[in-house]
Amino acid sequence: xxxxxxxxNTPSSPVVTQRRQIAHIxxxxxAETLVxxxxxxxxxxxxxxxGPVAHHVAGRFxxxxxxxxxxxxxxxxxWIVDDATGGLAVEGREHVPARGPLxxxxxHPGLSDAVALLAALGRDDxxxxxxxxxxxxxxxxxxxxxxxxxxxxxxRLSAFRRIVSALRxxxxxxxxxxxxxxxxxxxxxxxxxxxxxxxxxxxxxxxxLARDTLVVPAAVRGVVSPSAFDHPLAKRRGxxxxxxxxxxxxxxxxxxxxxxxxxxxxxxPIAPGRTRDVHAAVLDAMHALIGTA
Numbered sequence: 001x002x003x004x005x006x007x008x009n010t011p012s013s014p015v016v017t018q019r020r021q022i023a024h025i026x027x028x029x030x031a032e033t034l035v036x037x038x039x040x041x042x043x044x045x046x047x048x049x050x051g052p053v054a055h056h057v058a059g060r061f062x063x064x065x066x067x068x069x070x071x072x073x074x075x076x077x078x079w080i081v082d083d084a085t086g087g088l089a090v091e092g093r094e095h096v097p098a099r100g101p102l103x104x105x106x107x108h109p110g111l112s113d114a115v116a117l118l119a120a121l122g123r124d125d126x127x128x129x130x131x132x133x134x135x136x137x138x139x140x141x142x143x144x145x146x147x148x149x150x151x152x153x154x155x156r157l158s159a160f161r162r163i164v165s166a167l168r169x170x171x172x173x174x175x176x177x178x179x180x181x182x183x184x185x186x187x188x189x190x191x192x193x194x195x196x197x198x199x200x201x202x203x204x205x206x207x208x209l210a211r212d213t214l215v216v217p218a219a220v221r222g223v224v225s226p227s228a229f230d231h232p233l234a235k236r237r238g239x240x241x242x243x244x245x246x247x248x249x250x251x252x253x254x255x256x257x258x259x260x261x262x263x264x265x266x267x268x269p270i271a272p273g274r275t276r277d278v279h280a281a282v283l284d285a286m287h288a289l290i291g292t293a
Contacts, residue, residue: 014140015062015066018062018065018138018140019055019058019059019062020055020058021138022057022058022061022062022135022138022139023051023054023055023057023058024054025134025135025138026050026054026057026058026061026135026252027047027048027050027051027054028043028047029135030046030047030050030054030249030253031043031044031046031047031050033245033246033249034046034233034246034249036242053253057252057253060084061139064076064080064083064084064115064139064142065139065140065141065142066141067079067080068080068115068139068141068142068145069140069141069142069144070141072124073118073123073124073125073126073145074118074119074121074122074123074124077115077116077118077119078119080112080115080119081112081115081116081119081262084112084115084258085112085116085223085258085259085260085261085262086258086259086260086261086262087261087262088116088119088120088261088262088263088264089261089262089263089264090120090263090264090265090266091263091264091265091266092265092266092267092268093120093122093266095216095266095267095268095269096120096121096122096123096216096266097214097269098122098123099123099170100170100212100214101167101168101169101170101171101172101210101211101212101213101214102123102167102171102172102173102213102214102216103167103172103173103175103203103206103207103210103213103214103215103216104117104121104126104172104173104174104175104216104218105175105177105203105215105216105217105218105282105286106174106175106176106217106218106219106220107176107178107182107185107192107195107196107218107219107220107286107290108176108178108180108181108182108220109181109182109183109184109185109192109220109221109223109224109244110181110184110223110224110244110248111223111224111248111251112223112262113220113223113262114128114130114174116220116223116262116264117174117218117220117264118174120218120264120266121172121174123172125170125171125172126145126171126172126173126174127145127146127147127163127166127171127172127173127174128145128146128147128174129146129147129149129159129163129173129174129175129176130146130147130148130149131148131149131150131179131180132148132149132150132155136148147159147162147163147166147173160202160206163175163206164206164209164210167206167207167209167210167213168210168211173206175203175206177199177200177202177203177282178195178198178199178200179198179200181241181244181245182195183195183240183241183244184221184222184223184224184244185219185220185221185290186221186222186224186226186263187224187226187229187240187244188240189290189291191240192221192290193287193290193291196283196286196287196290199279199282199283201279203215203278203279203282204272204277204278204279207270207272207278208272208278213272214269214270214271215269215270215271215272215278215281215282216266216267216269216270217266217267217270217282217285217286217289218264218265218266218267218289219264219265219267219286219289219290220262220263220264221262221263221264221290222260222261222262222263223260223262224244224247224248224251224260225247225250225251225257225258225259225260226260227256227257228247228248228250228251228254228257229243229244229247231246231247231250233246233250234246234247234250265289267285267286267288267289268285270282270285
């Protein structure tokens with residue numbers, strides 16, 4: 001499939017413009033992560049030094065974006081997982097229906113979790129609910145399947161309606177109820193389980209507003225390299241989430257840290273019409289999936 005992903009690399013081509021845009025975002029966010037603050041002289045100096053590496057990383061993301069756009073969600077995501085990770089192991093695949101309205105509720109350790117979920121689902125009708133970040137917006141083809149949510153109340157209501165509409169059309173929606181990045185269960189099962197207490201209850205309303213929707217819990221682990229997490233630069237961060245963020249940066253820059261196998265475990269579908277408290281049922285399922293993973 002890679003052979004079919006071609007770029008027109010003239011100085012003014014959309015691909016070149018996109019790569020520059022992504023490289024700028026990657027360099028800035030990487031510098032902020034390394035320095036530990038959002039701005040300042042050190043951040044600007046480091047951003048310039050990181051530029052060449054960021055440009056290389058951006059090229060990979062442009063290729064991944066084109067893979068999703070040209071090959072579709074199912075085949076494109078599978079190719080990306082093969083290229084960017086040490087493979088994908090899926091448990092409970094039989095719990096994912098091939099058609100019909102489906103709400104996938106997953107933890108969010110970051111990096112390749114969304115694309116791994118797309119590959120594991122094997123459906124081309126999936127939508128990803130995502131925060132309105134510039135980096136995700138820069139993925140011009142992939143972002144066509146994103147349902148962006150911001151802090152603006154009107155925007156959140158609009159996104160909520162779009163999610164319900166997709167479910168009513170019989171499509172798949174993937175949501176991360178934590179509303180932000182969580183610890184990879186492979187790095188800290190205790191922290192991953194504790195994060196479940198922060199999950200939004202909106203998943204229950206979403207499911208009940210779209211008739212016949214099935215809710216399938218999904219536990220993702222192994223997207224962050226343990227070796228990168230134990231790198232001296234990462235270990236200098238006292239907060240676990242900051243340490244994971246540093247490990248993610250190392251993983252993006254260094255191929256040696258991209259050999260880890262991503263694992264996804266799907267739980268038994270939850271039917272809102274036959275479940276009194278969908279939110280509680282989802283949390284119980286996630287506790288079991290993460291606790292036994």
